[in-house]
Amino acid sequence: MATTESDVLDVERIREDFPILDREFGGEQLVYLDNAATSQTPDQVVDTIADYYRHTNANVHRGLHQLSQEASIAYEDAHDRVADFIGAEGREEIVFTKNTTESMNTVAYAWGLAELGPGDEIVLTEMEHHAALVTWQQIAKKTGAEVKFVPVDDEGYLDMDAAREMITDDTEMVSVVHVSNTLGTINPVSELADIAHDHDALCFVDGAQSVPHMPVDVQDIDADFFAFSGHKMCGPTGIGVLYGKEHLLEEMQPYLYGGMMISKVTFEDSTWHELPWKFEAGTPVIAQGIALAEACDYLDDIGMENVRAHGEHLAEYAHDRLTETFDDIRILGPPADDRSALVSFNLGTVHAHDTSEILNEFAVAVRAGDHCTQPLHDKLGIAASARASFYIYNTTAEVDKLVEALEATEELFA
Ligand code: 7TS
Numbered sequence: 001m002a003t004t005e006s007d008v009l010d011v012e013r014i015r016e017d018f019p020i021l022d023r024e025f026g027g028e029q030l031v032y033l034d035n036a037a038t039s040q041t042p043d044q045v046v047d048t049i050a051d052y053y054r055h056t057n058a059n060v061h062r063g064l065h066q067l068s069q070e071a072s073i074a075y076e077d078a079h080d081r082v083a084d085f086i087g088a089e090g091r092e093e094i095v096f097t098k099n100t101t102e103s104m105n106t107v108a109y110a111w112g113l114a115e116l117g118p119g120d121e122i123v124l125t126e127m128e129h130h131a132a133l134v135t136w137q138q139i140a141k142k143t144g145a146e147v148k149f150v151p152v153d154d155e156g157y158l159d160m161d162a163a164r165e166m167i168t169d170d171t172e173m174v175s176v177v178h179v180s181n182t183l184g185t186i187n188p189v190s191e192l193a194d195i196a197h198d199h200d201a202l203c204f205v206d207g208a209q210s211v212p213h214m215p216v217d218v219q220d221i222d223a224d225f226f227a228f229s230g231h232k233m234c235g236p237t238g239i240g241v242l243y244g245k246e247h248l249l250e251e252m253q254p255y256l257y258g259g260m261m262i263s264k265v266t267f268e269d270s271t272w273h274e275l276p277w278k279f280e281a282g283t284p285v286i287a288q289g290i291a292l293a294e295a296c297d298y299l300d301d302i303g304m305e306n307v308r309a310h311g312e313h314l315a316e317y318a319h320d321r322l323t324e325t326f327d328d329i330r331i332l333g334p335p336a337d338d339r340s341a342l343v344s345f346n347l348g349t350v351h352a353h354d355t356s357e358i359l360n361e362f363a364v365a366v367r368a369g370d371h372c373t374q375p376l377h378d379k380l381g382i383a384a385s386a387r388a389s390f391y392i393y394n395t396t397a398e399v400d401k402l403v404e405a406l407e408a409t410e411e412l413f414a
Helices: 009-013 043-056 066-085 100-115 130-143 160-166 191-200 247-249 286-302 304-324 353-361 374-380 396-413
Strands: 094-097 121-125 144-148 171-177 202-206 223-231 240-244 262-265 269-274 329-332 343-349 368-370 384-390
Touching: 043 066, 043 286, 066 094, 066 247, 094 100, 094 368, 100 130, 100 202, 100 223, 100 240, 100 368, 121 130, 121 160, 130 144, 144 160, 144 269, 160 223, 171 191, 171 304, 171 368, 191 202, 240 247, 247 396, 304 329, 304 343, 304 396, 343 353, 343 396, 353 384, 353 396
Parallel strands: 121 144, 121 171, 171 202, 202 223
Antiparallel strands: 094 240, 223 240, 262 269, 329 343, 343 384, 368 384
């Protein structure tokens, strides 16, 4: 059983970068365990945004004036930094979007509408976030393609035998979540990409919950497309990333049209700017992009292997403490020692919303609901679950506080 504090991170030091963690509610210090929804933002990233607006703010790719040149260089360099963070070849493969959802929609519209038709199949998994599930479902309706779902077994793992049977020569796209935001399952995405490629299908990996928590190399995975959000990895809101293999992005038509993404425009027709700008129409997410690059620096300074070890340690500790403390608790997903940095659960018959309300009285912030995985909750036979999700600044003492607050919740509803 995991009982000792993770010694891979100097958590006390890290917490100094996050003054928000000192906030108190009703005299209790905040215990922030809603990191899978959004992580907190360190001073270094906040300062980068403030510095940008104080000293460098200008539109990019336009003016020949000095400020615009400086902003343009910083914005373009941010693409290189993010490319390096996930092992992409270069900035051509990194499109800045608003979030994971927009990255998904970009491919669904730009690639899916053009390439899919009746007889084609899109293979998803039962644990997809609505960002993938709803998007591909709607693209399927528009194109006549069919959506299939790889089942999730009782332990929260994908049924890989079923996946091998379901992915066939009719499959055009396999879209799979790397780490489930509800179950904490870490999926074998590289194997799924291989299976997809054996059938000449493409593989889209939703990395919203993996990039913040573990080293990711998109080339090792051999993903064709890969998406994640800045706000779950110490970055700001309002920025997401779409990685795409260069030759695929080259072949795709843009999703949004307008300024910045064009090369030559006449009254009759237009041609497109080079990658990645072809997919970044209008004034882009300049401050957010530059701040995301800073977030990559921040996480790399800590070390992504250490980030991973710490988060998994806390999840294991929480899983163990919850199972040993409560007779009547249902924890979703894989065993304690094989999950990413989160634990979703239901305490007896207490509704998850009630649980989170009581926890809030103790200043313990968790998420309650379906976590944008309604069909998965339906399959599990529950309407909602409570979820504690961890990051670099959380401690086992905070998990203990969660458990204490849950003991009070159980008593209240006994
Ligand atoms: N994919 C996964 C696996 C996610 O966890 C999320 C957000 C998204 C996609 C969408 O990211 P967005 O930045 O476009 O919103 N998940 C959650 C969550 O679990 N609680 O709040 C947001």
